[in-house]
Amino acid sequence: MWKETFDLFGSDPELRNHIGFNDLTPHEQQEDLWKRINVMYSKHKERFFTKPFIATPFVDWSGYFQGLLPGVGLTVSMFRMSIENLASEQQKAKWMPLIQNLDILGCYAQTEIGHGSNVAGIETTATLDLVTDEFVIHTPTITATKYWPGDLGRFSSHALVFARTIVGKKDYGVQPFVVQIRDVESWRILSGVKCGDLGPKIGY
Numbered sequence: 001m002w003k004e005t006f007d008l009f010g011s012d013p014e015l016r017n018h019i020g021f022n023d024l025t026p027h028e029q030q031e032d033l034w035k036r037i038n039v040m041y042s043k044h045k046e047r048f049f050t051k052p053f054i055a056t057p058f059v060d061w062s063g064y065f066q067g068l069l070p071g072v073g074l075t076v077s078m079f080r081m082s083i084e085n086l087a088s089e090q091q092k093a094k095w096m097p098l099i100q101n102l103d104i105l106g107c108y109a110q111t112e113i114g115h116g117s118n119v120a121g122i123e124t125t126a127t128l129d130l131v132t133d134e135f136v137i138h139t140p141t142i143t144a145t146k147y148w149p150g151d152l153g154r155f156s157s158h159a160l161v162f163a164r165t166i167v168g169k170k171d172y173g174v175q176p177f178v179v180q181i182r183d184v185e186s187w188r189i190l191s192g193v194k195c196g197d198l199g200p201k202i203g204y
Contacts, residue, residue, distance in 0.1 A: 002063065009064050014039045021066045030154075033065060037072050041102060049076060050100050074151045075099060079106030082160050086176060095178065104184060107149050107156040114143025119162065122174050126163035137161055137179055153197035157182045 009015040015036050024032060040061070041049060048061055076099070083095050098104045115121035123144035126135040139145060146152065152159060161179045165172040181193045189195050 005061050006064050008044075009040075009061070012039075012043075015043075017064070017066050029066075036065065041072075049102070072102060072105060074107045074149075074156075075102065075105045078108035079158075079160055082108065082176060083178075104157045105151065105155055106158045106160060106178075107151040109146040109149040109152060109159040109179075110162040111146065111148045112143065113145045113147035114141070116148075119174055122162055122164060124161065124163040125166055126161075126175065126177050127166040128168075130168075135165075135177060137163055137177060148198070152181075153195055157184050157187070 021029060021032060080099050083092060087095060111117050112122060114123065123141055125138045125140060128135055157180065159179050159181050161177045162174050163177060165175040180190060181195065182189055
């Protein structure tokens with residue numbers, strides 16, 4: 001299937017990779033990629049964005065584009081797949097249309113600076129406030145910082161945050177929480193949230 005996808009993009013002047021990409025600044029590369037993602041969404045939404053993740057050739061089209069696939073990459077992969085597999089039907093009815101329409105951009109915030117992908121060692125907490133009936137997400141230490149999640153630093157409006165779930169004095173272990181981190185209109189970081197960009201990662 002990857003050949004079919006690569007041929008589709010390569011034959012489209014608005015989507016195809018170009019030799020000048022590597023001469024662009026990182027900011028210009030991101031702009032270039034966003035323009036092509038917008039074209040792909042407008043021309044091929046049904047094929048690449050609305051089917052269940054398992055039936056979407058994401059690896060094919062994400063592997064085609066030069067450089068780091070910005071923002072939308074984790075929205076339609078890790079973030080979307082987690083909602084599809086972990087959310088209730090009521091939750092999916094709320095979140096899936098927002099994801100499929102790219103009204104929100106999500107990331108997968110599991111890894112922490114103190115222990116990488118060791119889920120059992122996660123220190124971030126989600127404590128239920130029994131008065132407001134809301135979970136309070138808290139980073140209690142420097143080592144609890146969500147340090148490596150792709151797209152978190154610049155692009156995401158929401159994060160799937162993995163945190164230790166505390167109700168009363170009981171720890172119910174690590175659970176995922178959908179947490180809004182940016183205003184979806186201005187894209188400014190919300191109060192109580194700190195985000196930054198690590199710069200280029202070796203994988204990209």
